[in-house]
Amino acid sequence: xxxxxxxxxxxxxxxxxxxxxxxxxxxxxxxxxxxxxxxxxxxxxxx
Amino acid sequence: xxxxxxxxxxxxxxxxxxxxxxxxxxxxxxxxxxxxxxxxxxxxxxxxxxxxxxxxxxxxxxxxxxxxxxxxxxxxxxxxxxxxxxxxxxxxxxxxxxxxxxxxxxxxxxxxxxxxxxxxxxxxxxxxxxxxxxxxxxxxxxxxxxxxxxxxxxxxxxxxxxxxxxxxxxxxxxxxxxxxxxxxxxxxxxxxxxxxxxxxxxxxxxxxxxxxxxxxxxxxxxxxxxxxxxxxxxxxxxxxxxxxxxxxxxxxxxxxxxxxxxxxxxxxxxxxxxxxxxxxxxxxxxxxxxxxxxxxxxxxxxxxxxxxxxxxxxxxxxxxxxxxxxxxxxxxxxxxxxxxxxxxxxxxxxxxxxxxxxxxxxxxxxxxxxxxxxxxxxxxxxxxxxxxxxxxxxxxxxxx
Numbered sequence: 001x002x003x004x005x006x007x008x009x010x011x012x013x014x015x016x017x018x019x020x021x022x023x024x025x026x027x028x029x030x031x032x033x034x035x036x037x038x039x040x041x042x043x044x045x046x047x
Numbered sequence: 048x049x050x051x052x053x054x055x056x057x058x059x060x061x062x063x064x065x066x067x068x069x070x071x072x073x074x075x076x077x078x079x080x081x082x083x084x085x086x087x088x089x090x091x092x093x094x095x096x097x098x099x100x101x102x103x104x105x106x107x108x109x110x111x112x113x114x115x116x117x118x119x120x121x122x123x124x125x126x127x128x129x130x131x132x133x134x135x136x137x138x139x140x141x142x143x144x145x146x147x148x149x150x151x152x153x154x155x156x157x158x159x160x161x162x163x164x165x166x167x168x169x170x171x172x173x174x175x176x177x178x179x180x181x182x183x184x185x186x187x188x189x190x191x192x193x194x195x196x197x198x199x200x201x202x203x204x205x206x207x208x209x210x211x212x213x214x215x216x217x218x219x220x221x222x223x224x225x226x227x228x229x230x231x232x233x234x235x236x237x238x239x240x241x242x243x244x245x246x247x248x249x250x251x252x253x254x255x256x257x258x259x260x261x262x263x264x265x266x267x268x269x270x271x272x273x274x275x276x277x278x279x280x281x282x283x284x285x286x287x288x289x290x291x292x293x294x295x296x297x298x299x300x301x302x303x304x305x306x307x308x309x310x311x312x313x314x315x316x317x318x319x320x321x322x323x324x325x326x327x328x329x330x331x332x333x334x335x336x337x338x339x340x341x342x343x344x345x346x347x348x349x350x351x352x353x354x355x356x357x358x359x360x361x362x363x364x365x366x367x368x369x370x371x372x373x374x375x376x377x378x379x380x381x382x383x384x385x386x387x388x389x390x391x392x393x394x395x396x397x398x399x400x401x402x403x404x405x406x407x408x409x410x411x412x413x414x415x416x417x418x419x420x421x422x423x424x425x426x427x428x429x430x431x432x433x434x435x436x437x438x439x440x441x442x443x444x445x446x447x
Contacts, residue, residue: 002376002379003201003202003203003376003377003378003379004075004076004201004375004376006203006206006379007198007201007203007206007366007375007376008079010198010203010206011079011083011199011362011363011366014359015083015087015359018349018350018355018359019090019350021321021348021349021350022094022348022349022350022351025346025347025348025349025351026346026347028094028095028347028348028351
């Protein structure tokens with residue numbers, strides 16, 4: 001397998017997985033996944 | 048202006064600077080990248096939000112710039128240590144300084160409501176994690192952004208690094224609560240102590256001092272920059288200066304649009320956690336994935352996660368740039384030693400990034416530009432790890 005084919009294959013596989021995850025996830029509502037975090041790294045809120 | 052770093056990427060032999068030899072545009076790579084970005088942008092725009100679609104294209108812009116600027120944090124640090132070439136490192140400092148000028152006011156009351164900085168705890172977890180990350184990035188031959196943009200540029204070896212980066216991130220997410228229970232302090236926002244103007248002044252002086260030190264070191268080592276090839280906006284390579292300004296502008300845009308600075312490695316942990324869930328591991332049972340952001344991200348679509356969407360954009364943007372430069376996909380080099388370095392480096396970076404709340408982008412650039420003390424500590428210990436990593440590289444077959 002050439003390097004190019006491997007990269008295309010990996011990117012397409014990754015995108016299909018992302019779309020699949022999107023289709024399986026519950027409908028989006030208020031949460032956008034980041035708005036309720038104290039830091040973008042996902043660390044817990046300080047006491 | 049002093050020599051702040053003036054050229055990334057490819058160089059021509061002395062006396063041949065004008066002989067620009069352009070490789071042919073890789074049309075399939077360009078069409079693939081543009082088409083995928085277009086389709087994905089439409090899908091995200093309709094299915095998630097227009098804001099998220101804009102962030103996809105912002106990520107693509109970052110990937111485009113990183114590749115054309117050959118803007119590798121890993122190589123920048125290594126070139127400084129090995130050759131005394133501080134141009135790449137100073138360009139990184141410039142990105143931080145430019146971003147900081149906008150970040151600190153925006154984060155501290157002058158930005159849209161809900162704008163948050165990359166401000167994270169200081170303690171054992173940060174020290175250990177940043178050291179491991181700095182070590183891993185020299186073995187993995189790229190940091191978080193480097194792994195993504197070189198993968199998008201066609202480096203199949205980086206797929207191995209990315210896979211183990213993801214594995215390390217998941218393990219790190221599971222262990223993080225234990226590390227956070229070790230000695231440490233809550234996040235320190237320097238603006239709470241120095242005010243906005245004071246933080247800008249203190250950090251600006253520190254960044255300038257670092258740049259000056261590297262200039263002195265460069266002179267002491269007798270490093271002479273090579274003459275460089277002419278640059279094209281679309282075909283690259285770009286001078287570091289162009290790339291630094293563009294990266295700062297796009298990071299500021301990310302802060303305004305997403306509400307937080309550009310981050311990369313959280314997405315890897317999320318991808319790994321979703322993968323683990325898919326094979327039956329209950330990631331929601333681990334504390335990290337019960338915290339508010341983790342729980343929401345795990346439940347929601349990956350296309351609703353800012354970091355993931357920007358990472359995807361970054362890979363495609365780098366592919367577009369590589370296609371336009373005619374440099375897409377390098378010959379495969381998967382010798383056992385290189386493979387071992389990719390695996391170990393990926394694991395260390397993934398684990399280290401979770402413990403230290405990010406990589407060069409999320410912690411070094413985002414942390415310092417946000418005025419967070421953890422960004423400076425991250426830099427000190429990651430640089431120490433990098434010094435060890437540079438010593439280990441020859442054992443894994445790296446020539447430099």
